[in-house]
Amino acid sequence: MKSGLLPFLLLVAGIPFPSSADEFNPRQVVKAFPAITDPRIVTVGEAGRFVEGNELVLGVVIGEQARAYPINMLTNPTREIINDRLGGSAIAATW
Amino acid sequence: MRDVETNSLWSHLLGKAMRGEFKGAELKILPGVMTTWSEWRLRHPRTTLLGMSRTSRSYREAVWEKPRRFVYGVHLGAGRPSPAVSLKRLQQEPVFNFESAGHAVLITAGEKGVSARSFNRKLKGEILVFSASGKGVMTDDRTSSRWDVFTGECLGGKLKGTVLSILPGTISFRTAWEAFFPEGRIVE
Numbered sequence: 300m301k302s303g304l305l306p307f308l309l310l311v312a313g314i315p316f317p318s319s320a321d322e323f324n325p326r327q328v329v330k331a332f333p334a335i336t337d338p339r340i341v342t343v344g345e346a347g348r349f350v351e352g353n354e355l356v357l358g359v360v361i362g363e364q365a366r367a368y369p370i371n372m373l374t375n376p377t378r379e380i381i382n383d384r385l386g387g388s389a390i391a392a393t394w
Numbered sequence: 395m396r397d398v399e400t401n402s403l404w405s406h407l408l409g410k411a412m413r414g415e416f417k418g419a420e421l422k423i424l425p426g427v428m429t430t431w432s433e434w435r436l437r438h439p440r441t442t443l444l445g446m447s448r449t450s451r452s453y454r455e456a457v458w459e460k461p462r463r464f465v466y467g468v469h470l471g472a473g474r475p476s477p478a479v480s481l482k483r484l485q486q487e488p489v490f491n492f493e494s495a496g497h498a499v500l501i502t503a504g505e506k507g508v509s510a511r512s513f514n515r516k517l518k519g520e521i522l523v524f525s526a527s528g529k530g531v532m533t534d535d536r537t538s539s540r541w542d543v544f545t546g547e548c549l550g551g552k553l554k555g556t557v558l559s560i561l562p563g564t565i566s567f568r569t570a571w572e573a574f575f576p577e578g579r580i581v582e
Contacts, residue, residue: 323405323412334398341445343435349445352432353455358441358509359426365438367431375449380395380406383444390424392444393395393406 332377340366340383357394361386368392407566407574409469423469423562429509430455437544458506461485465580466510467571468563470497478571479581481507489526489543491515492581499561500524502532502543510565513546513558 341349349369350356356367364386373379373394381392395404402414409421427434435441458464458481467478477494479501484490488503498521503510515522522534524541531549532541539551546558571578 323403325403331396339445340442342442343439345445346431346435346443349443350431351454352430352435354431355428355453355455355457356431356434356443357426357428358434358438359424360438361424365434365441366443367434367438367441368444369431369448370428370453371448371450372444372446373449374453378446378449381444391421392426 329376334382335378335380336382338381338383357392359385359390359392361388361390370394405574407564407570423564425511425560425562426564427509427511428565429504433504433508455506455508458485458508461507463568464507464565465568465571466501466503466507466512466563467566467575467578468494468499468501468512468561470495470561475578476575477579477581478566478575480568481510481565483582484510489524489532491523494579497561498522500546500558501563502546504530504544507565509544510563511544512561512563514561515558517553517556517558 355370357370358365358367366385368381379394383390383392395406396402397404397416400415402411402416404411409423411417411419461481464481465478466481466484467476469476475495479490484501484503485507490501492499498514498516500513500515501510515524520536522536524532524534527533530543532543533539534541537552539553540549541547542549546560548554548556
C-alpha cells in the first residue's frame with residue numbers, strides 16, 4: 300500500500316457480493332458505474348426537502364464535522380459508494 | 395467495489411482489497427452509526443446532509459420492527475474474529491457487555507436499536523461492566539460513575555472526563571454478516 304495514500308475511511312452498511320470472504324469471486328451483475336466524487340451536500344436548514352425525520356441515515360463525525368447519508372439515497376447500484384471529504388479526511392460512505 | 399486508480403476489487407464490509415494491485419490493503423473503518431434523521435439531527439444540530447435525489451423511500455425507522463433481519467457486528471481488527479449481536483438482543487438490552495477473543499466489548503443503542511455503536515470497556519487494564527441507568531445514561535460497576543451511552547464519555551463521578559475508545563462496527567443484514575464471517579459468533 301502506497302505510504303502516500305490518504306486514509307481512505309469507510310462507513311459500512313448493507314449487503315456485499317454473494318460470496319464468502321475466503322473466495323472473493325464476485326459475480327459482476329452490473330457494469331462499473333462512474334465514481335461519485337463530488338456529492339451535493341446541504342445544510343440542516345435545507346434538509347427538509349431531502350429527508351424526513353423517520354428515514355434512516357448513516358451518520359459520522361470526523362473532528363468537528365458531522366454528516367448524514369440517507370440510506371434512501373444510496374439504494375441504487377449507482378449510488379452505493381459516495382466518495383466524500385469530511386473534517387479533512389477522504390472518506391467513502393457505502394451501502 | 396473497485397478503486398478507480400487500479401481497478402482492485404474491495405469488500406466494503408471488510409474494508410479490504412481482495413484482488414488486484416491493492417490486495418491486502420485495508421481501509422480504516424470509521425465509527426459510523428445508523429439512526430434516524432431526527433435522532434441524528436437532535437444530537438448534531440450543525441450536521442450536514444448528503445443532498446441527492448432519493449432512490450427509494452422504504453428505509454425508515456419501521457425497518458427495526460423486524461429486528462431478526464439485522465445484527466450489529468464489531469470489527470476487532472485484521473485476523474481477529476468479528477463477533478455480532480442480534481438487533482433483537484440490543485433492543486432488549488441496549489447496554490450490552492460481552493467478551494470476544496480477549497476483547498471486552500460494550501455495545502450501546504438507543505430506542506429500537508438506533509445509533510448502535512461499540513466501545514472497548516477495558517480502561518487502564520481494568521474491565522468495566524456497564525448497566526443502563528436512565529435515558530441515554532449508563533453506570534459502571536467499579537466506580538458507579540455516570541456515562542453517556544452515545545459518546546462513551548463519563549459525565550460524573552470518579553472517572554468524569556474519561557472517554558471510552560470506540561471499536562468500529564456496523565449494523566448489517568444478518569445474511570451478509572454470516573456470509574462474510576462464517577466462523578463468527580452471533581450472540582442472539
